Amino acid sequence: MGYNNSVYKKIYEEYSQKYLIARQRADERASELRAAIPEIARLDRELSLVGIEILHASLSGGDTQSKIAQIRSKNEALQQRRAEILVANGYPADYSDVKYECSKCGDTGFIENTMCSCMREALVLAGIENSGFASLIREQSFENFSLDYYKKSPAHLDRMTWNKNFLVNYAECFDERKSPSILMMGGTGLGKTHLSSSVAKRVIEKGRDVFYTGAIDLFSQFETQRFKTYTNEPNELIERYFECDLLIIDDLGTEIINQFTVSTLYNLLNDRLSRKKPTIISTNLSKEDIQKKYTDRITSRMFGEYQVLFFMGTDVRAQKLMKK
Ligand SMILES: Nc1ncnc2c1ncn2[C@@H]1O[C@H](COP(=O)(O)OP(=O)(O)O)[C@@H](O)[C@H]1O
Ligand SMILES: [Mg+2]
Ligand SMILES: [Zn+2]
Known part of the structure; x- marks a missing residue:
């Protein structure tokens, strides 16, 4: 039978929340930065358009490969600039990155199809509680x-x-x-x-x-x-x-x-x-x-x-x- 069903369900739900919460926290920190530093607000607007630009480029015909490569390198430059501004303003460069508790599985509990060790541990702890x-x-x-x-x-x-x-x-x-x-x-x-x-x-x-x-x-x-x-x-x-x-x-x-x-x-x-x-x-x-x-x-x-x-x-x- 293995893990008790209700324990498994509880942990599974916790994990789906965890993943969302980590992303939400990152969004909150990004909003905080945009409010505090106008230059970041401007950069983030520009960065948020990258996806659309790539889509346009790929549909526009011609040498799509080099157009996309160009957008990518512009994107990297923007990211680089953003990190520098953060550091100059006293923030860590990765301040608004998503920070998962477990970097191995990104708080999803699974790596491909195998259960991550962090989830197994959580199940053991919950098993003890239960x-x-x-x-x-x-x-x-x-x-x-x-x-x-x-x-x-x-x-x-x-x-x-x-x-x-x-x-x-x-x-x-x-x-x-x-x-x-x-x-x-x-x-x-x-x-x-x-x-x-x-x-x-x-x-x-x-x-x-x-x-x-x-x-x-x-x-x-x-x-x-x-x-x-x-x-x-x-x-x-x-x-x-x-x-x-x-x-x-x-x-x-x-x-x-x-x-x-x-x-x-x-x-x-x-x-x-x-x-x-x-x-x-x-x-x-x-x-x-x-x-x-x-x-x-x-x-x-x-x-x-x-x-x-x-x-x-x-x-x-x-x-x-x-x-x-
Ligand atoms: N061999 C042992 N080494 C360390 N602590 C022990 C040992 N045997 C019993 N204890 C401790 O003594 C207390 C009584 O033991 P317990 O296991 O409840 O006895 P029982 O269930 O046989 O009545 C518990 O606090 C337990 O942790
Ligand atoms: Mg006893
Ligand atoms: Zn994990």
């Missing part, structure tokens, strides 16, 4: 995930080193039709959310649509939608849970569990699994808790088909506070 946890993604990355916090126990360190390496590799090789789903299990403050946002960041950078949600929000949105179904309006948010390339459900088990939430979760997980769309779930619950709360059906799908990562150690948030 991911549901932009502020976490900006703060938490593989780079500032330290394994030092797990050093007290070699077993914990081993396990967490393995988890981190697995996830770095997972993000690097992410494939929205092939990557497995992941279940992160373990106590509070062990880095589940931190590593989820690290993965999300890389995957968004690869141009994929990532959507993050806390379990509480997820179910409350499905609940809201449930009472709206009579309107038959497609709900974009609900659709995104099913359609995004990578769905991250954080803190499963913090929501109030009832028949509705259990069947909602089952449908969502099942649908994504059957279409091979990866999901990352994190939870503080043990396998027994999950079984008790969500039925065997869900448990067996999750433990049968998800890659399970066990997080171990002591609450990193608490360790950080102790150090302060």
